[in-house]
Amino acid sequence: MPDPGLGMAETSQPEPIAAGGERLLVCLDPSPFSIPLIRATKRIADAQRAKWYALYVETPAHDRLPRENQEQVAQALYLAAKLGAQAVKVSGFRIGDEILAFARENGVSKIFVGKPYARRWRRFLGTSLVDHLIWNCGPIDVFVISGEGEEAAPAPAPGPKRRRLLKEYLLAAGGVSLCTGLGFFLFPYLALTNLAMIYLLTVVIISSFLARGPAISSSFFSVAAFAFFFVPEYFSFAVANTEYAITLLVMLLVSILVSGLTARVRHQARVAREQERQTAALFEMSQNLTAINSLEELLQVASEQLSRIFQSRVAILMPRTEEELKSRAGYPFVDEDVREGMVAKWAFKHGHLAGAGTGTLSAVKSIYLPLIASQHAIGVLRLEPLQPGRVLDADSLRLLEALGSQVGLAIEHENLSRQAQGVQLQMEAERMRNTLLSSVSHDLRTPLTVIAGSASTLLEGEETLDRFTKHELAQSIFEEARRLDRLVHNLLEMSRLQSGEAMFHKEWYVLEEVIGSALAQLDPQLHDHPVSINLPTDLPLVQIDALLLERVVINLLENSMKYTPPGTPLEISARVEDQELLVAVADRGPGLPPGEEERIFEKFYQVAPGSARGAGLGLTICRSIIEAHGGRIRAANRPEGGAVFSFTIPLGEGAPLLDRPLQETAEKN
Amino acid sequence: MNPVILLIEDDPQIRRFLRASLVTQGYDLIEAGTGREGLALAASRVPDVVLLDLGLPDMEGIEVIKQLRGWSGVPIIVLSARGQERDKVANLDAGADDYLTKPFGVGELLARMRVALRKMVPAEESRQEGQYCLGNIKVDVERRRVWRGQEEVRLTPIEYKLLTVLLKNRGKVVTHRQLLKEVWGPSYIEQNPYLRIFILNLRRKLEDDPTRPQYLLTEPGVGYRLRDE
Secondary structure (H helix, E strand, O other): OOOHHHHHHOOOOOOOOOOOOOEEEEEEOOOOOHHHHHHHHHHHHHHHOOEEEEEEEEOOHHHHOOHHHHHHHHHHHHHHHHOOOEEEEEEOOOHHHHHHHHHHHOOOOEEEEEHHHOOHHHHHHOOOHHHHHHHHOOOOEEEEEOOOOOOOOOOOOOHHHHHHHHHHHHHHHHHHHHHHHHHHHHOOOOOHHHHHHHHHHHHHHHHHHOOHHHHHHHHHHHHHHHHHHOOOOOOOOOOOOHHHHHHHHHHHHHHHHHHHHHHHHHHHHHHHHHHHHHHHHHHHHHHHHHOOOOHHHHHHHHHHHHHHHHOEEEEEEEEOOOOOEEEEEEOOOOOOOHHHHHHHHHHHHHOOOEEOOOOOOOOOOOEEEEEEEOOEEEEEEEEEEOOOOOOOOHHHHHHHHHHHHHHHHHHHHHHHHHHHHHHHHHHHHHHHHHHHHHHHHHHHHHHHHHHHHHHHHHHHOOOOOOHHHHHHHHHHHHHHHHHHHHHHHHHHHHHHHHHOOOOOOOEEEOHHHHHHHHHHHHHHHHHHOOEEEEOOOOOOOEEEOHHHHHHHHHHHHHHHHHHOOOOOOEEEEEEEEOOEEEEEEEEOOOOOOOOOOOHHHOOOOOOOOOOOOOOOOHHHHHHHHHHHOOOOEEEEEOOOOOEEEEEEEEOOOOOOOOOOOOHHHHHOO | OOOEEEEEOOOHHHHHHHHHHHHHOOOEEEEEOOHHHHHHHHHHHOOOEEEEEOOOOOOOHHHHHHHHHHHOOOOEEEEEOOOOHHHHHHHHHHOOOEEEEOOOOHHHHHHHHHHHHHOOOOOHHHHHHOEEEEOOEEEEOOOOEEEEOOEEEOOOHHHHHHHHHHHHOOOOEEEHHHHHHHHOOHHHOOOHHHHHHHHHHHHHHHOOOOOOOOOEEEEOOOEEEEOOO
16 A cells, blocks of 8 residues: 555656545445445545545446345435535446546545455455555555444345346256257267357357356356266266367356356446436436426426336425425325324435435335425425335435436526516616606606796785786696696506506497597697597497596597697597407607607606606506507507507407497387 | 585695685585584585585595485585596495586586586476577477487487486486486496497487587596586
8 A cells, every 4th residue: 555645746647636635535335334434534525625526336246236235325325425525326347447447537636445345255365445446546545444343244135036046047057958958969960169159159148138147157057068968978077088178168268258248238238228217317307397487387397207207106395384394296195104294304304315215214105305405405305106115226216316406406496586586576666666756756846836836926926917917827727737637647547557456347338439538538738739530430349448448548649749749630540450449549740769669658768858748657558558458559650750659459259239229129118 | 595505525725725716606605524524514504515525534425425315305516536436436326416526626616516506496397398408409308309500310219318318417427327227227227338329329410529529428437417508
């Protein structure tokens, strides 16, 4: 083992050591000792403020481990990730080489391994993992942490697995017997070496279907059978010629090698399939979670997809109060076992996977995975396999964790974007309030100034003013008061419409009457503008809130009067177009600034700020009202000069007919 | 003897300006600041017209109307704010005679009061016989004939009935409900669209410019009013 102090100095290779400091690597194995090993490494990493990795090399042997050990691996990786390590699982055949390759790739300076990993028989052969690491580590330091309470050999495989293996051994033996029978048949025609080839073919076929143990045993069987039946001395293991001995030896080596290679290929294929499944699941989840608009939808989509992937009932629980978790989406579990809820709470509180098959609080039926966002749990994922008694294997648990962290991140993202939206809305409202206040206070003050001024002039000059001036002053007080009234009315209407409190009382109305009533209300102001009205006599009735629509017409007319010189005509017209009633208010004024046709409907917008009176609310109100009626409002310049404002009202079904009213029935009364 | 006006209104400024304009017009004004006070004065002083504000501190305006109508037929004119069309209709259906929307000019108020006071003259039957003139419109009640200028206008029976109901209440607002009930009967009081169609037809026959009617006025959200003079 190199001197730790010199290890770094001696390095001649340009080893990519991170500028941030040391990088530690802890190697995990399928034993409970991995947990104290991780904690020890964590302490050292913290002390040195080092970045650290936890690595597990998954060999073909991993599949043969009892599920208990497989889960220990999953838990160890989970714990390491929890404690701040980058937890990595790679697959390979030679643990030592994989560890060193990973260490070099990531610029690791210290490797921590547990002592009890190497099995005794391997130690005798001098090829323990620790030895391998020490001899091949180059500039990297290797630390061996001793495990308290040496671990016993892995427990024997559980029943079903053993039975399956037994079956495979029998199959292997059967295959070799078959081959031997064929050999007897072909023996008179073939040379001994070609017969050996047939045995090799059998071994290849067997090992491509069966596990490694039966495959290797099949090579032994076939060599034995070959030696016994076909190599002279016949029907004896004695070998007559040394050349035959070499043939047998080569055959044995080749068949063992072939069966090993085949097993590797199968293992790699399995790992690739598994990884593909995981990648596909993760990709699909992230795809689905991006196209989400609300938290509810997100939880719904996530739980549905998890339930599909794991063939389980899935629910997502989120805290309602400090103490209580409430199901927000997914399967509505009804529990008789109070422990389920307790485990859920435990998982939430400790941010740790728990429940069936996880090794933590596993007496319950479901698995509980905390959903982590910004370092703390925001919810718990509950998962219960559809098939009773089934528990997830270690790989599925890892996949579940990966998907769970994706869901956690998505929830956090959703929460953040909602917060951001809230802030945005608040800012908008704030800006709006300020604009409203300044705009309204200006608009209120102007008429108030006129009223106060005229009234005080009247008071002061009671003796001196002539009758005409007095009348003028009184007249302007009256008109300004009316203006003030309209402004206040618009403000109230606006806030009513905006707050959504406005109740629409839609009835069938005759447009002519609505326009007439609007004109009557504006009568005193209209003397400067001749109004021509062009309505077809057969316009159908429309379903509208007449008071609101009247407001639209008043506001449009007022707007036109405000921006056009006195004496210019106004024109109101209407016609039916595509199942809609189209109403237009046109003027002969200067028209709209090009490009502003849409902006004028925005709140507080004025074509020339400060020049004309009115808070710029009139057109905004028009738009709100028209849109509430399902119509559209737009402004445009007329080709022959002036502006035209037009709006549409959809023609509803079932309008009372103009030409066939109630007359007949009424006559009878 | 001057007509006696009871003003039930809590705002002192409004009372001050009404007092100034009504007294100079030759009315006797009594004032009440609350609904209870108003009801007491209505009983003790027996006014000719009641002007009732809707925003009283102690009770709802409609409550005052209902109590007053329990024992008195005195004309009631309601003073209300804009945007309360539903309330106006409810008040009129509860027995108020007319309404004014704040802010209003004194001219409008005096016109409403003249109409209300005319109701006091018990001459309705005699009027049924004679002829009405409204601008260039002439109605001969006895012979059921209507002229616009020199030209005779042919009205359907319903249109004629509608016109006579408005004539009977001329100068005064008539709610949709009242019109439907009087012209078509009680089972038609929800048929506002039909009423509108008849009014439209009537305007087209009587008015010079039906879109800017001079006689058959619309009271938005409430009903119709036939111009008085």
